[in-house]
Amino acid sequence: MNNAQPIGVFDSGIGGMTVVRALIRLLPYENIVYFGDTARVPYGPKSPQVVREYALQDTDVLLQHDVKFIVTACNTVSAVALDIVQKRAKIPVVGVILPGAEAAVQTSKKKRIGVIGTLGTIFSNAYTNAIRQLDPNVQVFGQPCPLFVPLAEEGWIDHKATELIAKEYLFPLTLKKIDTLVLGCTHYPILRNVINKVLQDSVTLIDSGEATAVVVKKMLAELNLENTSKLKPNLQFYVSDVPHKFAEIGERFLGTKLGKVHRVEGFLS
Amino acid sequence: MNNAQPIGVFDSGIGGMTVVRALIRLLPYENIVYFGDTARVPYGPKSPQVVREYALQDTDVLLQHDVKFIVTACNTVSAVALDIVQKRAKIPVVGVILPGAEAAVQTSKKKRIGVIGTLGTIFSNAYTNAIRQLDPNVQVFGQPCPLFVPLAEEGWIDHKATELIAKEYLFPLTLKKIDTLVLGCTHYPILRNVINKVLQDSVTLIDSGEATAVVVKKMLAELNLENTSKLKPNLQFYVSDVPHKFAEIGERFLGTKLGKVHRVEGFLS
Numbered sequence: 001m002n003n004a005q006p007i008g009v010f011d012s013g014i015g016g017m018t019v020v021r022a023l024i025r026l027l028p029y030e031n032i033v034y035f036g037d038t039a040r041v042p043y044g045p046k047s048p049q050v051v052r053e054y055a056l057q058d059t060d061v062l063l064q065h066d067v068k069f070i071v072t073a074c075n076t077v078s079a080v081a082l083d084i085v086q087k088r089a090k091i092p093v094v095g096v097i098l099p100g101a102e103a104a105v106q107t108s109k110k111k112r113i114g115v116i117g118t119l120g121t122i123f124s125n126a127y128t129n130a131i132r133q134l135d136p137n138v139q140v141f142g143q144p145c146p147l148f149v150p151l152a153e154e155g156w157i158d159h160k161a162t163e164l165i166a167k168e169y170l171f172p173l174t175l176k177k178i179d180t181l182v183l184g185c186t187h188y189p190i191l192r193n194v195i196n197k198v199l200q201d202s203v204t205l206i207d208s209g210e211a212t213a214v215v216v217k218k219m220l221a222e223l224n225l226e227n228t229s230k231l232k233p234n235l236q237f238y239v240s241d242v243p244h245k246f247a248e249i250g251e252r253f254l255g256t257k258l259g260k261v262h263r264v265e266g267f268l269s
Numbered sequence: 270m271n272n273a274q275p276i277g278v279f280d281s282g283i284g285g286m287t288v289v290r291a292l293i294r295l296l297p298y299e300n301i302v303y304f305g306d307t308a309r310v311p312y313g314p315k316s317p318q319v320v321r322e323y324a325l326q327d328t329d330v331l332l333q334h335d336v337k338f339i340v341t342a343c344n345t346v347s348a349v350a351l352d353i354v355q356k357r358a359k360i361p362v363v364g365v366i367l368p369g370a371e372a373a374v375q376t377s378k379k380k381r382i383g384v385i386g387t388l389g390t391i392f393s394n395a396y397t398n399a400i401r402q403l404d405p406n407v408q409v410f411g412q413p414c415p416l417f418v419p420l421a422e423e424g425w426i427d428h429k430a431t432e433l434i435a436k437e438y439l440f441p442l443t444l445k446k447i448d449t450l451v452l453g454c455t456h457y458p459i460l461r462n463v464i465n466k467v468l469q470d471s472v473t474l475i476d477s478g479e480a481t482a483v484v485v486k487k488m489l490a491e492l493n494l495e496n497t498s499k500l501k502p503n504l505q506f507y508v509s510d511v512p513h514k515f516a517e518i519g520e521r522f523l524g525t526k527l528g529k530v531h532r533v534e535g536f537l538s
Contacts, residue, residue, distance in 0.1 A: 039319050040309050045422075050308050050510045150419040153314075161433040168430070241319045 006031035008067030013041030015186035016073030017253035022213035039241035044118025055081035079126035100208030101130035108180040117184030152187040275300035277336030282310030284455035285342030286522035291482035308510035313387025324350035348395035369477030370399035377449040386453030421456040
């Protein structure tokens, strides 16, 4: 293993760019290869069987780029397919569920934690199981928010309609008196302001992507896999399709220009 | 060709069920095979290149069921891939764009027509080109409404947020003084009430699916392909994935119970 090899990150689409942003902040010298399966996004409403099949194909794309470490940035993949990605990759693999769960357990004083995510993530109970394994005394309340992904992709970040939708989704969680809320989907940090507004700052938000970046940094150090070069790293972006508005959305997620985005040819055949 | 062979209908997902509903009303004795590519829905934000590839695979699924006629219920497919579906199928193929365009031209007195649809459909200019070929004096105003598909799939049919979103999308069209609006996406008839409310009944809505069913009936008669049996027809539903809430959504679209929904195995490999 060569320390200059890139970290591979994949997601169902562009949402995982929030994880890339967190990685760049914490690990500014690491080379990164990102793959977004934009031809088949979203994974959230799809069955575990299909998500597992797609996750393996996504893993193979990253392995072709000779990555030293894989981050499954997609919560849905992390919830239902982490085991087979680990089996296929034979290199260290980290999902976003366990880091998010750990951060939430460390944060919650009232031991009442809410989790929002896609239908796939919430129905899998992955966060609930992870949190309760860390602390069986914590109560966990899950809430799917399927419209948050299209709203974030459309950039309706501070629209009145987004606030109404957020109120409807989050109201049941406020009744449960949670003090901590896991943003269990990589798109949701984009809507952080409106979520905060609806919850009136009474709840601490946990960004699973940020928590994951902390874990990746720690593991790279432990495994002695950190890049020793202090040169500007190489960031490469690959997608299975280049949809309308891709560059615009990607910039919003990453908070900076993307440079060239490559389409993985032959991926769909 | 055997007249008892089914009509094949395909869509990116479940939206095409509104077309099936229109077909059943007009052609109550026809056997129908429906395929929804629920593993890769939605097609609307994807590139024409990818949509064309998917459309061919969808066509092959229907051809395996020995269909006598194909309806590409998906507006995005009809807009960017009808030519290759026709080439592959070698049987009569009808899309939803031309029937919708014809109905709109016949309806509009002011010759000012609005078209709403996915990004893919609107950016393709397929409706504009079809309408202006029928009548060069008509002015056409397109408006993508990307959030309508997830809102319809979620069943937020008369929610205040849906109305706000509809107002934002439709306001530019009201400024253009249209008198006719084409619902250029199979999901949109589900939101017909809220669209009517926002437009205050000043605009006639054209459901491309209903217009297509009229054309299919006419073509079957002309080609002498109508089913002569007056027995209860066989309706078969196939999907590439069975997502959460599938049955619930399907019933909402079809207006009746679906019966068994089959998953096409091996379709993703």
